[in-house]
Each structure stands twice: as C-alpha cells, then as structure tokens.
Amino acid sequence: QLQLQESGSGLVKPSQTLSLTCAVSGGSISSGGYSWSWIRQPPGKGLEWIGYIYQSGSTFSNPSLKSRVTISVDRSKNQFSLNLTSVTAADTAVYYCARTTVTPKFQIIWFDPWGQGTLVTVSS
Amino acid sequence: QSVLTQPPSASGTPGQRVTISCSGSSSNIGSNTVNWYQQLPGTAPKLLIYSNNQRPSGVPDRFSGSKSGTSASLAISGLQSEDEADYYCAAWDDSLNGHAVFGGGTQLTVL
Numbered sequence: 118q119l120q121l122q123e124s125g126s127g128l129v130k131p132s133q134t135l136s137l138t139c140a141v142s143g144g145s146i147s148s149g150g151y152s153w154s155w156i157r158q159p160p161g162k163g164l165e166w167i168g169y170i171y172q173s174g175s176t177f178s179n180p181s182l183k184s185r186v187t188i189s190v191d192r193s194k195n196q197f198s199l200n201l202t203s204v205t206a207a208d209t210a211v212y213y214c215a216r217t218t219v220t221p222k223f224q225i226i227w228f229d230p231w232g233q234g235t236l237v238t239v240s241s
Numbered sequence: 242q243s244v245l246t247q248p249p250s251a252s253g254t255p256g257q258r259v260t261i262s263c264s265g266s267s268s269n270i271g272s273n274t275v276n277w278y279q280q281l282p283g284t285a286p287k288l289l290i291y292s293n294n295q296r297p298s299g300v301p302d303r304f305s306g307s308k309s310g311t312s313a314s315l316a317i318s319g320l321q322s323e324d325e326a327d328y329y330c331a332a333w334d335d336s337l338n339g340h341a342v343f344g345g346g347t348q349l350t351v352l
Contacts, residue, residue, distance in 0.1 A: 154341075163243055164278075164286065164329055166341035180337040213285055224333040225341045227276045229288035229297065 119143045121214050121232035129208075129239050135201040139214030139232055146195045147172075152217040154228055155188065155199045157210040165210075169217050169225065170197055177223060204239045211236050244269060245330050245344035252350040258318040261347045263330030265311050269342055273333040275313040277306055280327040280346075289328070290315060317349075325351045 125137035154169035168178035170188045178186040187200040201208060212235055215228035246264040253259040263275065277290040288297050290306035305316045317324055330344040
C-alpha cells in the first residue's frame with residue numbers, strides 16, 4: 118500500500134523559503150506513470166493546489182503561486198520536494214503531498230493517496 | 242473565494258439522504274471531470290468519488306456522484322454518524338494555462 122509522509126521545517130520566518138519533502142513508501146515514485154502534487158490548507162479553510170511534477174520532470178504550478186514555487190524529485194531517495202520562496206503569514210497552512218493521476222494533456226484527474234500533512238507556520 | 246461553489250454546511254439525520262452541490266463554469270466542470278474528497282476531522286482528505294461518478298475500492302455504495310453541465314452533486318444515502326466530515330469537490334480548470342481548483346468545502350453534520 119502506497120504511503121506518503123511529509124517532513125520539513127514547521128516554523129519559517131517571513132521572507133524566507135519554506136522547504137518540504139514528501140517520502141514515498143510502498144512503491145516506486147518512478148513507476149505507474151504518476152505525477153506528484155503539493156496541496157495546502159490554511160487553518161480552518163479550504164484546499165489549494167500548489168503544483169505538481171510530471172513523470173518527465175516537468176512542473177506545473179498554480180498561477181497564483183507560480184513565481185515562488187519549485188518542485189523537484191529525487192528518484193534515488195524515492196521522494197519529491199517543495200520550495201516556496203518569500204513566504205508571508207498567508208502561507209501558514211497544513212501542507213499535503215499526494216500522488217496525482219494526470220491526462221496526456223497534463224490535466225489533473227485526481228489526487229490519491231494523500232500524506233497526513235504537516236503544519237507550517239510563518240512567523241518571526 | 243473558491244472557483245467552485247459549494248454550500249458551507251449541510252445536515253441530516255441518520256438514515257436520511259443528503260446531497261451536496263458544486264457549481265462551476267465552462268472552463269472547469271463544464272469541460273472536465275469532477276472528483277469529491279472526504280476529510281474526516283483532524284485527518285487528510287481522502288478520494289471519495291472520481292471521474293464524476295466512480296467510487297474507489299472500499300468506498301461504500303451509499304456515496305454517489307453526478308454531473309450535469311457546469312454543476313455536480315454528491316449524494317449520501319443511509320446517512321451514518323461516521324459520515325460527519327468536510328466534503329470538497331475538485332476539477333481541472335482550463336483557464337490561465339490550466340490549474341486544479343477546489344470548492345470551498347461543505348461541512349456535513351449528522352444530527
């Protein structure tokens with residue numbers, strides 16, 4: 118059974134870079150033709166898609182965050198990562214990683230499964 | 242303000258049938274499939290319905306989804322106390338070079 122586990126800094130200062138890693142277990146990150154996404158949820162609010170990395174290594178991001186988002190994959194470690202630059206308090210959220218099924222035209226079909234999430238707080 | 246519009250809350254009594262709506266536009270629901278996610282309190286979202294009306298393995302057939310035009314619905318029949326959760330619809334939006342969008346979520350209370 119595939120499992121995902123987020124890890125990284127839980128407290129980030131304003132203007133700094135948020136860095137998270139998602140470790141994949143129970144299967145290879147390179148098999149099945151899947152893509153891998155980051156999604157976040159501010160406290161008490163709804164879900165926001167951040168971006169995904171395609172099987173080829175190409176990345177796609179939410180237009181509202183695009184200039185600040187970098188997603189990368191380390192296939193040797195079976196994990197992928199998120200960097201979000203120039204953070205503000207508005208970036209405080211629970212961050213989830215998820216396996217993503219994507220069409221040949223790069224449209225996301227669904228997210229499944231999800232990691233348990235990790236809370237990142239932006240504060241000085 | 243979410244791109245997909247859901248009622249913020251819904252409620253029902255055990256055994257009842259409840260529906261949750263999700264309204265979008267031609268660039269998202271109107272041209273792409275809809276998924277529904279269930280988020281139990283304090284947990285990560287879980288895929289509940291994919292491709293408008295398909296249930297992943299393990300999801301009870303009490304849950305069903307439908308889509309018509311630019312709107313979608315999630316129906317829960319035979320409501321149970323363990324169904325109390327937040328429910329989110331999601332779809333791909335073809336505008337702005339494409340991006341995934343979610344509804345604002347509907348908090349379901351079992352009375």
